[in-house]
Amino acid sequence: MHQDVPVVEPDAPLPEVLEKLVASPLRRVVVLDASGKVRGIVLDRDLVKHYAGLEKPGLLRSLLSSLSSTRSAPSPLEGSARDIMKTEVYSVRTDTPLSEVITIMVERKVKRLVVVDEHQRLKGMIDREKVLQVLAM
Secondary structure (H helix, E strand, O other), X not given: OEOOOOEEOOOOEHHHHHHHHHHOOOOEEEEEOOOOEEEEEEEHHHHHHHHHHHOOOOHHHHHHHHHOOOXXXXXXXXXXXXXXXXXXXXXXXXXXXHHHHHXXXXXXXXXXXXXXXXXXXXXXXXEHHHHHHHHHO
16 A cells, blocks of 8 residues: 555645646545545546646647646646545545455556545555555565
C-alpha cells in the first residue's frame, strides 16, 4: 500500500492539484475534508478533460509546459478541486481481504483503490503493482 498519497482540500486551486498530481506516480489526488475524511478524487484524465474544455489558444503548449520541469507559460487552469473531483471514490478498508481488493479492481475496471479506516479517513492507496507484488511472494 502506498502511504504517501497526494491530498488536497476541496477548495484547493487547480494549479495546486495539477502540481501534486504530476509529482506522484499514482496520478491521483485524494480530496479530504477538514476532518480528514475522503470526499472525492481527481484523476489525471479529469484534469486533461478540464483543459480540453477550456478551448483557449496555446492550450496544449500550456499543458505541456505545466507538466514539464521548466515552465514557460502560466497555467490557464481556473477553479478548484471541488469543481472537477469525482465524489464516487472506489475504496477499501484497511482490513479488506486481498481477494476482495482484486475483485473490486476487476469489476470496477480501476487501477487503484483508496484505502480508508472505519471512519473513512485516508490510510493510503493500493494499486495493481502492489497487488501483484503481494501475489508474487
